[in-house]
Amino acid sequence: MKRELNRRQLIKAIAAGGVLSQFGSFSALATQTKRLYIDGLCFLPDDLTDLKASNIDAYLCDISDIEAIKQPDGTTNYKRTYQACMRSISKALTRVNDNPDKLILGTSSSDITRAHNTGKTAVFFQIQGADCVENSISSGLSQVDEFYDKGLRALQLTHHYGNKFSGGALDNTQSTDDALGNKKSQGLNKPLTQAGKQLITKLNDKRILVDVSHSSPQSALDTAKVSNSPIVQSHGAVRAIVNHARCSPDEVIKAIADTGGLFGIFMMSFWLTNDKIPTTEHYIAHLKHVANVAGIDAVAIANDYPLTGQNNLLKLNNNNAAGVKQYLDWWHSLRAKNVLGYDIEPVHVVIPELNHIHRMKRIDSALAKSGFSGSDRDKIMGGNWQRVLKEVLG
Numbered sequence: 001m002k003r004e005l006n007r008r009q010l011i012k013a014i015a016a017g018g019v020l021s022q023f024g025s026f027s028a029l030a031t032q033t034k035r036l037y038i039d040g041l042c043f044l045p046d047d048l049t050d051l052k053a054s055n056i057d058a059y060l061c062d063i064s065d066i067e068a069i070k071q072p073d074g075t076t077n078y079k080r081t082y083q084a085c086m087r088s089i090s091k092a093l094t095r096v097n098d099n100p101d102k103l104i105l106g107t108s109s110s111d112i113t114r115a116h117n118t119g120k121t122a123v124f125f126q127i128q129g130a131d132c133v134e135n136s137i138s139s140g141l142s143q144v145d146e147f148y149d150k151g152l153r154a155l156q157l158t159h160h161y162g163n164k165f166s167g168g169a170l171d172n173t174q175s176t177d178d179a180l181g182n183k184k185s186q187g188l189n190k191p192l193t194q195a196g197k198q199l200i201t202k203l204n205d206k207r208i209l210v211d212v213s214h215s216s217p218q219s220a221l222d223t224a225k226v227s228n229s230p231i232v233q234s235h236g237a238v239r240a241i242v243n244h245a246r247c248s249p250d251e252v253i254k255a256i257a258d259t260g261g262l263f264g265i266f267m268m269s270f271w272l273t274n275d276k277i278p279t280t281e282h283y284i285a286h287l288k289h290v291a292n293v294a295g296i297d298a299v300a301i302a303n304d305y306p307l308t309g310q311n312n313l314l315k316l317n318n319n320n321a322a323g324v325k326q327y328l329d330w331w332h333s334l335r336a337k338n339v340l341g342y343d344i345e346p347v348h349v350v351i352p353e354l355n356h357i358h359r360m361k362r363i364d365s366a367l368a369k370s371g372f373s374g375s376d377r378d379k380i381m382g383g384n385w386q387r388v389l390k391e392v393l394g
Contacts, residue, residue, distance in 0.1 A: 034055075034116075035364060035377065035378060035381055035382065036057055036112070036116055036378070036381065036382035036383060036386060037054075037055055037056045037057050037301075037360045037364075037381050037382050038056070038057060038058045038059060038112065038300075038301075038381070038382035038385035038386060039056050039058075039059035039060070039301060039302060039303050039360070040059070040060055040232075040234040040235050040264030040266070040300055040301060040302030040303070040385065041059070041060050041062055041126065041213075041234045041235040041264070041266070041302045041303055041304050042056075042059045042060070042061060042062070042303045042304075042305075042306065042307055043061060043062055043063075043306055043307075044061060044063065044092055044095060044096075044123065045306060045307050045308070048099055048102050048103070050306075050307045050308055050357060051102055051103070051120075051121040051307070052102070052119065052121075053307075053357050053358075054121075054307045054308075054357055054358075054360065055358070055360055055361060056121060056307070056360055057112060057115050057116045057121065057122065057382065058106060058111070058112045058115055058116075058121065058122035058123070058124065058382075058385070059121070059122075059123060059124070059303075060124050060126045060154050060211075060234055061092070061106075061123035061124060061125055061126060062126050062127070062128050063085075063088050063089050063091075063092040063125050063126070063127065064080045064084075064085050064088060064089075064126075064127040064128050064129065064132070065080065065084040065085060065087065065088035066078040066079060066080055066081075066084055067079060067080075067081040067083065067084040069081070079129070079131045080127060080128065080129040080131045080132050080159065081131060081132060081134065082132050082133070082134045082135075082143055084132075085127055085132040085147070086132075086146070086147070086150075089125060089127075089147060089150045089151065089152060090150060092125065092151075093105070093125075093150055093151050096123065096151075101120070102120055102121065103120060103121055103122075103123060104120050104121065104122040104123070105122075105123065105125075105151050106122040106123055106124035106125075106153060106389075107124075107151065107153060107393065108389075108393050108394050109386060109389045109390035109393055109394065112382075112386050112389065124153045124154060124209075124389065124393075125150070125151045125152045125153055125154070126152070126153070126154035126155070126156065126209075126211065126234070127147070127152060127154075127155055127156065128156045128159045128213070128214070129156055129157075129158055129159035129163070129214075130155055130156065130157050130158060130163065130165045130166070130199060131158075131159075131163050132147065133147075133155075133165075133199065137195065137198050140202075141198070141199060141202045144199075144202050144203065144206060144208070145206070148206050148208060152208060153208055153209060153393055154208065154209040154210075154211050154232075154234070155203060155208055155209070155210065155211065156211040156212075156213050156214060156234070157192075157196060157199070157210070157211070157212060157214075157215050157219065157223065158214055158215055158219075159214045160214050160246075162190050162216065162219075164193060164195050164196075165192070165193055165195050165196035165199050166190075166192055166193065166196050166212075166215050166216070166219040166223075167189065167190025167191060167192070167215065167216030167218060167219040168190070168214060168215065168216055168219075169214050169215060169216055169217075169245050169246050170214075170245055170246065170334060170339055171190055171216060189216050189217055189218045190216050190218060190219060191216075191218045191219055191222050192218070192219045192222035192223055192226065196219070196222075196223070197222075197226050200223060200226050200227050201226075204227060204228045204229050207229075207392060207393055207394060208392075209229075209230075209231075209232060209388070209389070209392045209393070210223060210227055210229070210231045210232070211231070211232055211233065211234045212224075212231055212232070212233050212252075212256070213232075213233045213234050213235050213236055214246075217248065217249050217251070217252050220233070220248070220252045220255065220256070221251065221252060221255050224255035224256060224258065224259050224261075225255075227259060229259070229260075229391065229392050230259045230260035230261035230262075230388050230391055230392055231256055231259050231261045232256065232261045232262050232263070232264070232300075232388060233248060233252070233253075233256055233261075233262075233263045233264065234264050234302055235264050235265075235266035235302035235303070235304045236248050236263065236264065236265070236266060236271075236302075237265060237266065237268075237271040237272055237286055238250075238253070238265075238286045238289045238290065240289060240293075241272070241273070241285060241286060241289060242271055242272065242273065242274060242341070243340065243341055244271055244340060244341025244342075245339050245340040245341055245342075246271050246341070247271055247341070248263070250293045253290055253293055253294045253298070254293055254294050256294070256298065257294035257295055257297070257298035260388065260391060261298070261388060262297070262298050262299065262300045262384045262385065262388055263290050263294065263298050263299065263300065264300040264301060264302030265283065265286040265287055265290065265299075265300070265301065265302060266302040266303060266304040267283075267302075267303050267304060267305050267309075267310070267350060267351065267354060267355070267359070268304060268305075268349070268350075269282070269320075269348050269349060269350050269351050270324070270327070270346035270347075270348060270349060272286060272351070273285075274344055276347055276348075277348070278320075278348050278350070278351045278352075279351060279353075280351060280353055280354060280362070280363070280366045281366075282351065283351055283354060283363070283366075284363075284366055284367065284370050287299050287367070287380060288370070291376075296376050296379055296380070297379060297384055297387075298384070299379065299380045299384060300380065300384050300385055301360065301363060301380065301381060303359075305350075305355070307357060308356075308357045309350065309354075309355035309356055309357065309359070310323070310349060310350050310355055312326060313349055313350045313355055314355065318350060318352035318355055320347065320348035320349055320350065320352075321347070321348075323348075323349045323350070324346050324347060324348055324349050327346060327349065328345075328346075331345070331346060360381065363381070364377060364381055367380060367381075
């Protein structure tokens with residue numbers, strides 16, 4: 001049954017009535033000595049002691065893997081195939097089960113509370129791209145069921161480029177001539193496909209969270225209309241601040257919020273600011289923007305690096321000038337295809353003070369200094385994720 005009310009309005013009404021317990025109580029969070037910390041995207045660390053050091057209670061955990069696929073033109077493409085992801089999720093599940101003193105497999109929102117109360121970390125398995133669903137609609141998309149049985153609880157529709165389900169944020173642009181004969185780039189803002197609509201119905205029925213990170217703006221807007229459950233952009237940034245294809249327009253941020261979902265801001269600094277020196281203030285500016293256009297209930301934290309931070313930059317003592325070099329070949333290849341934003345050369349990769357195992361505490365402190373109330377910080381640092389996971393997963 002489709003939504004009859006704007007979910008964002010419903011959330012605010014419930015909050016005003018003080019009965020948010022059905023989503024995960026924010027009033028309970030206020031009495032806890034340690035604020036709940038939930039991250040929108042990270043990975044299983046090689047060293048499990050990183051879990052406790054990070055102070056993160058729960059996070060969406062990307063367990064996907066890629067497979068090299070030879071294309072007809074002789075080039076190689078890398079996809080999160082069914083076989084690669086089935087192997088990787090099985091391996092991740094074994095690792096979680098083998099370490100019950102540190103890890104909890106997140107299958108419902110109650111696992112967040114359990115992790116918080118026991119000093120463990122709940123990980124909610126996520127795959128960054130629905131290429132792993134290779135079988136047909138006629139088969140009932142049964143591979144989704146297989147991944148669910150292995151613990152999958154969040155699925156991203158695509159990664160950077162479009163697939164049979166969704167348009168991608170970095171799909172090639174086409175050049176057109178303006179009135180003066182100058183070349184002008186126009187993005188191929190591809191919509192959600194019919195197969196994508198059927199996949200979303202399947203994910204809703206299985207109570208798997210739909211993630212539109214890396215989707216084209218139109219596909220994200222279409223997904224917000226089709227889904228009967230809240231959707232999220234687990235990790236991304238704001239296009240109004242950095243005009244780049246990987247950053248989302250305000251209309252997408254609002255549409256996600258109107259489903260009752262949220263928008264997580266990640267740590268990749270070249271999509272947070274074009275200034276030469278990235279700072280925590282640049283990160284906070286994105287959080288403020290999401291709050292201004294979509295409401296405080298839509299704001300969340302994400303990473304998209306390992307728990308300790310971007311490994312290469314850590315080895316370089318956060319020397320951005322040296323670290324950015326590893327991205328330049330990729331960046332230049334997309335510039336050649338006229339993809340939005342790649343005309344500006346990146347000069348950094350991380351915000352040094354946030355490329356750290358204690359980044360969640362540092363963000364929390366920066367929010368306080370920026371004037372966010374304790375209740376707003378409860379939501380941003382974890383409460384909004386807890387609510388969304390409660391509504392989608394149960």
